[in-house]
Amino acid sequence: MPKRPSVYILASDIHGTLYIGVTARLEDRIAEHRQDLIDGFSERYGVHRLVYFEFHKTMDEAIKREKQIKKWKRAWKIRLIEQLNPEWRDLMDETGVIQNTGPGGQAESN
Numbered sequence: 273m274p275k276r277p278s279v280y281i282l283a284s285d286i287h288g289t290l291y292i293g294v295t296a297r298l299e300d301r302i303a304e305h306r307q308d309l310i311d312g313f314s315e316r317y318g319v320h321r322l323v324y325f326e327f328h329k330t331m332d333e334a335i336k337r338e339k340q341i342k343k344w345k346r347a348w349k350i351r352l353i354e355q356l357n358p359e360w361r362d363l364m365d366e367t368g369v370i371q372n373t374g375p376g377g378q379a380e381s382n
Contacts, residue, residue, distance in 0.1 A: 277334035279341065281324040281353060284317055286360040290349055291319040294338040296331060302364050322363045324353045325370070 275296040282291040282305060291314045295301035302322050308315040328334040341349065353360065363371045 277328045277331040279326050279328070279334050279338045280322060281341075281349065282314060282319045283321045283323045283353075283360060284319045285321070287350065289317045289319050290346070291317075292338060292342050292349075294331075294334045298325060299364070299370055302370070321360070322370070323357055323360050325363065 276298065277294070277296050278298045279292065279294050280298060280302070282293070282302075283289065291305075293301065304310050305314045306320045313319065326337070328337060341352070344352075357363065361371075365371060
């Protein structure tokens with residue numbers, strides 16, 4: 273699987289607890305969260321549903337965006353999710369494939 277810097281948002285449920293992260297291998301990272309292989313917040317609060325992601329050209333861009341979103345008010349984060357994924361669908365299917373077409377996923381930034 274090629275590296276694709278990305279920012280992602282996980283949720284425990286619709287309007288539930290949110291987790292914002294950054295990675296170069298989105299599918300692998302989400303799988304780790306779902307298997308509770310990452311100690312900490314997502315394991316403790318059961319935050320496993322991929323509700324939003326966006327790809328970036330470089331890891332520096334992705335990290336900058338992650339920090340930006342983390343500073344936002346919760347209402348702004350919810351608005352970001354609901355603009356592209358109003359039903360809070362899980363964007364990673366049962367086989368571990370990211371659904372990067374349609375609501376919730378964004379193309380690479382310019």
